[in-house]
Amino acid sequence: MKKVKRDFKSDFSNLEKKFEEYKKLAKENLEGWQRAKADYENLKKRSAKEFEETVKAANEQLIVDLLPVVDNFNNALKHVPEDQKEGDWIKGILFIKRQMEDILTSQNVVPIESVGKKFDPKLHEAVGRAKGKSEKSKKEKIVEEIQRGYMLNGKVVRAAKVKVS
Template sequence: MEKNINDMPEEEKVEKSETEEETVEDTNETVETEKETTEDTKEDKDKKEAEDKNSSDKKEKKKIFGKKDKKDQQIEELTDKHQRLMAEFQNYRNRSEKEKSAMFEVGARSIIEKLLPIVDNFERGIAALSEEEQKSPTGQGMNLIYKQLMTAFEEMGVTVIEAKGQQFDPELHNAVMHEDNDELEENVVVEEFQKGYKYRDSVIRHSMVKVAN
């Protein structure tokens, strides 16, 4: 049975009062502690939300910039591929032009070489004609055809190699005879037996000549 406070001795009353005060204080401290804990928890929660938001923003930015970097990389790869293809195509064109030019030159040289004996025969035939025969229709016809051949050669880039009276050049002349001649300097071409020809810068046929010693 709980004692009535009025029936208690004075000392017990004081002790009970002090105990109740301490209980109230403990209760107040507990409330304050719970309040502080609640505030701390709320602050931590706000802080965590802010950190999560920052982290989310960073991820979003990284995602956006990552896409941009990937797109730029694709553009660079396509540009590089395009440039390499253009370079390869240009190289192909250059090779094709060189091959075409070389094939044309080989074909032209072959045709010219086959025509040279015909030109030689025209020259021999014209040289064998007398003055009266050269004035005849036959002689005139031979001269006309010969001139047409030489005009066609000139248009193609074929030129006659100068020989008689020139200094002997093994790159242009083929010496088949030598002659002692005090009137001429040494290694000068005295006589030409067969004309030589050049196609552009290359020799098709060397001049057949006699050279002075």
């Protein structure tokens, strides 16, 4: 039988090279997986935030759509004849109006106080001037509220329409 001479140094060197190649490949795969995992986590966070913002926007739109209903209750109640103000039907309407206002309050909707306050263009929309008042009044005070304004979570969702002095 013939003996085969092996070059163990060469074999070992080749194995070391292969080992380094596989080690490098494993590192690249691990880094790629870590990047993919981080991307996925960021996507989850971004998706959750977008969903939250969508719900918030839909909620805001629903509230804005309900504000004219509250206005209509207030306007209707202003025109109830004196002799009918204590009637059960009017009491029921007042209860429904209060219920609507309670729902808005529970959703952090706050009416903007206007009459007697200084005009603020961030909160108020001037729709006229009070009769007999100077055009050059430096401190424009609100003398009449035409339509109530509202804020939702500190953000104006409808400016108050007012008359100023």
